[in-house]
Amino acid sequence: MLPPGSFEGRVAVITGGSSGIGETIARHLAALxxxxxxxxxxxDALREVVASIREAxxxxxxxxxxxxxxxxxxxxxxxxxxxxxxxxHLVNNAAGNFRVAPEEMSPNAWNAVVRIVLDGxxxxxxxxxxxxIARGGGGSVVSIGTTPALFGDPxxxxxxxxxxxxxxxxxxxxxxxxxxxxxxxxxxxxxTDDTGAVSQLFAAEGAYAANLEKIPVGRHANRDExxxxxxxxxxxxxxxxxxxxxxxxxxxxxxxx
Numbered sequence: 170m171l172p173p174g175s176f177e178g179r180v181a182v183i184t185g186g187s188s189g190i191g192e193t194i195a196r197h198l199a200a201l202x203x204x205x206x207x208x209x210x211x212x213d214a215l216r217e218v219v220a221s222i223r224e225a226x227x228x229x230x231x232x233x234x235x236x237x238x239x240x241x242x243x244x245x246x247x248x249x250x251x252x253x254x255x256x257x258h259l260v261n262n263a264a265g266n267f268r269v270a271p272e273e274m275s276p277n278a279w280n281a282v283v284r285i286v287l288d289g290x291x292x293x294x295x296x297x298x299x300x301x302i303a304r305g306g307g308g309s310v311v312s313i314g315t316t317p318a319l320f321g322d323p324x325x326x327x328x329x330x331x332x333x334x335x336x337x338x339x340x341x342x343x344x345x346x347x348x349x350x351x352x353x354x355x356x357x358x359x360x361t362d363d364t365g366a367v368s369q370l371f372a373a374e375g376a377y378a379a380n381l382e383k384i385p386v387g388r389h390a391n392r393d394e395x396x397x398x399x400x401x402x403x404x405x406x407x408x409x410x411x412x413x414x415x416x417x418x419x420x421x422x423x424x425x426x
Contacts, residue, residue, distance in 0.1 A: 170397065175404050176203035180253045182246065183207055184236050184293055185263035187214035189364040190313060193392040194260055197400050199227030206249050206256075207231040208263070208293075236263045236289025246296050255304070258403045259297045261290040261312035261335065268324040279327045286331035291338060294353070298346060306349035309403045312339055313395075314357035316418055336414055343412030352411040354402045359418025361390040385420035 181198045185191040186207030195205040199222045207229065209215050215231030222229040230252070232245045249256055265285040269278055290312055301308040317325055318332035336355050343353045360380060381389065398415055401407055416422055 171201055171400055171404055171406065174202045175400075175406070176201045176258075178202070179257040180204045180206065180249065180255050181258035181260065181403070182249065182256055182293070182297065183260040183262055184234075184289065185209060186260075187211055187218050187231070189262075190358065190361060190392055190395050191260065191262035192218050193396040194262065194399050195229065196222060196225075196227070197393070197396040198258075198403075199225070199229055201400060203258070204228040204230070204253055206253075208234045208236065208245065210235050236292055237284045239292045242289075242292045243296055246293070246300070250300060256297055256300055257308050259293055259308075259310045260399060260403070261293055261310070263289050264313070264328070266315075266325055266328040269327075271323060271326045274327065282327040283331045283334075286328060287334040287338075290335045294338070294342065298342065298351060301351050302346070302349050306351060308351050309407075310339075310342075310351070310353040311399050311402050312336075312353075312355050313399075314355045314414060316357055316359055316416065316422055319357070319414075319416070320422060339414075340412045347411060352402075352407070354407075354410060354412065355414040356395060356398050356402065357414055357416045357418070358390055358395045359384065359416075359421050361392055361395055363392060383421055384418070385423065388419065390417055390419065 176198055181203045183191050183195045186195045187209040195207055199205045207215055212233045219229045219231040234241050234245045236242060263285055265282045294310055312335050314336055315332045317329035322329050339353045339355050398417055
């Protein structure tokens with residue numbers, strides 16, 4: 170845990186913030202003093218999370234937005250700046266994924282995932298980046314990756330490809346915007362309990378246990394572990410870290426097992 174008040178006076182935007190890892194990141198940032206702004210496609214879920222954060226003493230707001238819609242992204246982020254005067258941090262967490270054999274994947278299936286993950290991350294990152302540059306620089310972005318982007322996965326080729334694009338985007342913008350004091354990094358979780366990835370992608374009988382056997386530390390991550398890594402990379406404590414991908418998978422990517 171970072172020191173109390175590490176994000177005091179900061180405004181952080183989290184896409185896909187109404188559930189899963191995004192929700193947990195929002196709670197951690199709010200507990201550290203940030204005003205958190207959640208973007209998501211489910212207004213009711215957004216309202217519930219915002220209310221819960223406020224009840225815990227944090228500052229939060231929610232906006233219904235589909236990150237695939239560039240005009241809506243720009244309008245919402247402009248409203249955030251009007252309301253709070255600034256945006257300091259962005260977490261690209263919105264995602265979509267499902268299993269399908271690559272030879273059976275339809276164009277719509279491919280586009281649905283790529284537009285959320287890659288296009289959506291670009292829309293939000295470029296819009297926030299322009300704001301940060303216009304105000305004189307500073308700020309940080311963390312995008313949530315996936316291990317198949319690094320090592321491949323035949324049944325999630327759309328998501329793996331899109332997340333690999335997000336990683337390339339992050340490295341490219343870290344070079345371009347470093348002179349503005351803007352840092353961009355990726356956190357790539359392994360399987361994380363209590364998330365849609367586990368419940369949807371490993372629903373087949375025996376799939377969860379089979380994967381667990383391949384993780385050297387013998388367990389999946391929990392959402393707090395991922396959120397703490399994200400808050401570190403967003404914070405001033407990581408002021409010399411940019412263009413990096415922090416893999417948090419319990420050693421699964423080492424190929425043991």
